[in-house]
Amino acid sequence: MSTPPLASGPEGPSALRPLLDTVLDALQEGGAARGGPLPAGGPEAVARRVRETVGEVLPQQGTDDALRLLVHALAEGSADPADPLCAAHLHCPPLAVATAADLAASALNPSLDSWDQAPAASALEALVTKALAHEAQMADALVTTGGTESNQLALLLAREAHGGVRLVCGANSHHSLHRAAWLLGLPDPVVVPAPAGTMDPAALDEALTELSGPLLVTATAGTTDAGLIDPLPDIADLCAAHGARLHIDAAYGGGLLFSDRHRARLDGLDRAHTVTLDLHKLGWQPVAAGLLAVKDPHDLTALAHHADYLNADDDTEAGLPDLLGRSLRTTRRPDILKIAVTLKTLGRHGIGQLVDQVCDHAEELADLIAAHPGFELYDRPTISTVLFRPTHATDDAVATVRRTLLHEGRAVLGRATLDSRRWLKATLLNPHTRPGDLATLLKLVEGHTPQ
Numbered sequence: 402m403s404t405p406p407l408a409s410g411p412e413g414p415s416a417l418r419p420l421l422d423t424v425l426d427a428l429q430e431g432g433a434a435r436g437g438p439l440p441a442g443g444p445e446a447v448a449r450r451v452r453e454t455v456g457e458v459l460p461q462q463g464t465d466d467a468l469r470l471l472v473h474a475l476a477e478g479s480a481d482p483a484d485p486l487c488a489a490h491l492h493c494p495p496l497a498v499a500t501a502a503d504l505a506a507s508a509l510n511p512s513l514d515s516w517d518q519a520p521a522a523s524a525l526e527a528l529v530t531k532a533l534a535h536e537a538q539m540a541d542a543l544v545t546t547g548g549t550e551s552n553q554l555a556l557l558l559a560r561e562a563h564g565g566v567r568l569v570c571g572a573n574s575h576h577s578l579h580r581a582a583w584l585l586g587l588p589d590p591v592v593v594p595a596p597a598g599t600m601d602p603a604a605l606d607e608a609l610t611e612l613s614g615p616l617l618v619t620a621t622a623g624t625t626d627a628g629l630i631d632p633l634p635d636i637a638d639l640c641a642a643h644g645a646r647l648h649i650d651a652a653y654g655g656g657l658l659f660s661d662r663h664r665a666r667l668d669g670l671d672r673a674h675t676v677t678l679d680l681h682k683l684g685w686q687p688v689a690a691g692l693l694a695v696k697d698p699h700d701l702t703a704l705a706h707h708a709d710y711l712n713a714d715d716d717t718e719a720g721l722p723d724l725l726g727r728s729l730r731t732t733r734r735p736d737i738l739k740i741a742v743t744l745k746t747l748g749r750h751g752i753g754q755l756v757d758q759v760c761d762h763a764e765e766l767a768d769l770i771a772a773h774p775g776f777e778l779y780d781r782p783t784i785s786t787v788l789f790r791p792t793h794a795t796d797d798a799v800a801t802v803r804r805t806l807l808h809e810g811r812a813v814l815g816r817a818t819l820d821s822r823r824w825l826k827a828t829l830l831n832p833h834t835r836p837g838d839l840a841t842l843l844k845l846v847e848g849h850t851p852q
Contacts, residue, residue, distance in 0.1 A: 431476025
């Protein structure tokens with residue numbers, strides 16, 4: 402067997418071109434074989450089909466058809482976020498131009514742990530992160546794998562800035578904040594009630610009055626369950642009055658910054674010390690595309706680390722950028738490329754239009770639900786998430802409807818528990834969704850609801 406070709410170098414493009422045809426054909430054929438937003442049959446059926454396709458994982462002799470077979474199997478067995486009936490999670494359909502850029506990143510394979518591995522990528526990251534930070538009226542930003550890593554970094558920077566910190570978060574906050582406190586050895590978080598799905602400012606005021614020592618308050622701009630936004634100006638006022646540090650988790654809602662119509666919903670974001678952003682949600686990027694924006698760039702000195710083989714003192718003094726202080730990770734791919742290509746291709750106006758479209762789709766779905774006697778609407782959408790349930794259905798029936806649609810591969814809806822009741826969740830992130838798709842989604846739920 403001849404030595405397999407490489408993806409980069411002089412022969413890289415010629416080697417990749419026929420393989421891309423194979424991948425694209427397999428994606429198309431696998432999607433057609435799936436025939437819907439999700440593979441039918443449930444976990445056991447999907448696992449069985451994958452086992453049958455793979456056969457022996459590490460055969461003695463390889464096969465030239467492996468790429469086609471496995472990409473076909475993956476496409477056939479995937480939940481497709483580009484299908485308008487796949488609307489459960491903050492799992493966006495990526496833009497074609499961003500995905501194409503990601504291929505270039507994979508082919509060149511730079512690693513942003515030292516300048517000599519990623520000269521252009523490190524310069525591009527410095528430009529784009531500052532530009533995105535400025536959109537949120539912050540000073541700088543780090544690239545992360547998503548909201549979980551960003552939230553962990555926010556707690557770490559707060560702890561290092563103050564020599565220890567106590568986390569105060571809403572009952573509606575993302576689970577990653579609790580895990581971050583545990584991981585960093587911080588005390589158990591103080592949880593503030595969120596009776597209407599958003600943090601209660603009066604309860605926060607009471608908690609901050611009773612607590613002492615360095616405090617970090619985390620607010621949420623776009624909750625995972627209902628897409629709600631905490632009262633950011635009120636929370637910022639309370640943090641200022643009590644001398645508390647403020648972190649805002651805008652992993653979902655941060656995309657509203659691109660929209661002239663909706664960015665006012667993020668008033669108060671600029672008063673945070675750190676902000677989580679995540680463009681593989683309301684930014685249409687392939688995973689991963691997270692950021693942590695910081696108000697004070699001096700906070701980032703806590704991440705400084707020395708490894709002689711990567712950032713030797715004499716290299717740094719000679720002008721080679723030190724990249725180790727830009728992440729807790731060492732090997733790090735240039736996720737900034739796809740983001741940069743998207744920003745440059747669409748511009749603020751183009752991305753803002755996508756945001757407006759999915760917010761409009763959520764309003765349209767809410768209108769359909771409100772006008773249908775067989776459904777109950779939780780509330781008007783704040784961003785692009787809509788919660789609803791069949792009228793008079795039990796919580797068990799709501800859960801059963803969702804799982805039945807998943808098992809049949811007909812629709813992908815999420816679930817949320819608010820007001821002590823279970824709701825179906827539609828998170829609309831597909832700008833190509835049409836009103837007929839929304840009506841179809843409701844018909845499927847209606848047809849699978851026990852009478």
